[in-house]
Amino acid sequence: MTAAQLRARDDPAIEAIDVRVYVVPTDAPEADGTASWDSTTMVLVRVLSDGVVGTGWTYGAAQCADIVKDTLCRVVLHRSALDTSERFDDMVVRVRNEGRQGAIGYAISAVDSALWDLKARLLRLPLFRLMGGVRDEVPVYGSGGFTSYSDEQQSRQLGGWVHGQDIPRVKIKIGEDWGRDVEHDLDRIHKARVTIGDEAELFVDANGAYSRKEAVRVARRAAEDRLSWFEEPVTSDDLEGLREVRDAIDADVAAGEYGFDLPYFRRMCEAESVDCLQVDATRCGGYTEFQRAAAAAASFSLEVSAHCAPNLHAHVAATTPNLRHVEWFHDHARIERLFFEGALDPSGGAVHPDPALAGNGLVLRERDVAEYRIA
Ligand SMILES: [Mg+2]
Numbered sequence: 405m406t407a408a409q410l411r412a413r414d415d416p417a418i419e420a421i422d423v424r425v426y427v428v429p430t431d432a433p434e435a436d437g438t439a440s441w442d443s444t445t446m447v448l449v450r451v452l453s454d455g456v457v458g459t460g461w462t463y464g465a466a467q468c469a470d471i472v473k474d475t476l477c478r479v480v481l482h483r484s485a486l487d488t489s490e491r492f493d494d495m496v497v498r499v500r501n502e503g504r505q506g507a508i509g510y511a512i513s514a515v516d517s518a519l520w521d522l523k524a525r526l527l528r529l530p531l532f533r534l535m536g537g538v539r540d541e542v543p544v545y546g547s548g549g550f551t552s553y554s555d556e557q558q559s560r561q562l563g564g565w566v567h568g569q570d571i572p573r574v575k576i577k578i579g580e581d582w583g584r585d586v587e588h589d590l591d592r593i594h595k596a597r598v599t600i601g602d603e604a605e606l607f608v609d610a611n612g613a614y615s616r617k618e619a620v621r622v623a624r625r626a627a628e629d630r631l632s633w634f635e636e637p638v639t640s641d642d643l644e645g646l647r648e649v650r651d652a653i654d655a656d657v658a659a660g661e662y663g664f665d666l667p668y669f670r671r672m673c674e675a676e677s678v679d680c681l682q683v684d685a686t687r688c689g690g691y692t693e694f695q696r697a698a699a700a701a702a703s704f705s706l707e708v709s710a711h712c713a714p715n716l717h718a719h720v721a722a723t724t725p726n727l728r729h730v731e732w733f734h735d736h737a738r739i740e741r742l743f744f745e746g747a748l749d750p751s752g753g754a755v756h757p758d759p760a761l762a763g764n765g766l767v768l769r770e771r772d773v774a775e776y777r778i779a
């Protein structure tokens with residue numbers, strides 16, 4: 405029987421796609437080396453088939469909702485809810501002339517994740533089992549330490565993760581004001597180390613704020629604070645620069661959060677720019693492309709770390725053999741706890757997707773979050 409004949413049998417079809425936009429204020433002003441913000445926009449996609457709803461989302465511009473409604477719906481509606489790879493290909497082909505970067509890639513990602521959740525729920529399987537589980541336990545690291553925080557805020561947050569929740573690795577933002585305040589960066593790094601004690605791992609993320617040599621100097625001057633992860637020491641566009649920093653410092657260099665497609669990840673790996681590749685399923689093309697990006701990294705003997713959107717990544721992370729960890733990003737973890745019943749608990753430094761729940765295991769708290777909805 406051909407694939408087309410199989411599909412023609414009685415596959416459930418995608419009957420409706422519902423898109424919502426929410427804007428959630430941060431609980432305090434947030435900033436990193438190259439951006440600042442006081443709210444987060446979440447575009448939530450729900451796909452319906454046979455009375456079952458699948459949910460996916462992205463943290464992107466509100467325009468993602470229009471892209472889903474005006475463009476992606478045309479190639480997704482009324483098609484098989486089981487052939488996720490075909491749905492993904494159709495979306496990618498459909499946007500050829502518009503380009504897959506930016507909001508379009510975010511929109512495709514949200515739909516793809518929703519379709520995977522739908523399929524798992526239709527088949528009454530937890531997402532990680534449908535996709536091929538490889539571990540029950542997904543390591544996480546606490547991520548926040550914004551450059552806008554006072555020493556007291558930073559210490560409370562990091563101390564809460566390490567001493568309160570027993571999470572043995574945390575990350576702070578550095579590169580304040582485009583790398584113009586290195587002394588303050590170094591002071592905050594040192595205070596972070598004092599807060600978390602000797603045992604926990606300390607990560608930093610400059611969001612591309614430094615020049616190559618500045619980044620190396622910062623890493624060397626912070627030597628006694630034992631950094632084990634230096635994310636985007638220079639801009640991710642400078643693959644050679646990332647490699648130069650990587651060669652010069654002890655900490656692992658990481659990047660990849662802006663990757664929109666497989667060639668992006670391949671180029672980054674090929675240039676030997678990173679010790680660990682970051683992949684974000686809310687940007688790169690959902691779970692479909694996340695798994696492929698992880699495979700691409702594996703072919704270079706690299707591990708991957710999931711960037712942000714922790715509850716969206718938990719299941720796919722549990723299917724990724726070369727996973728290092730998932731970023732438990734303060735802002736997104738807080739939003740997902742507000743939005744979903746079943747949001748996971750990172751206490752102990754790992755999350756455990758529930759094998760008894762279908763799909764991603766989450767239920768939208770529709771009424772509780774109505775106040776944040778703008779479209
Ligand atoms: Mg980052």
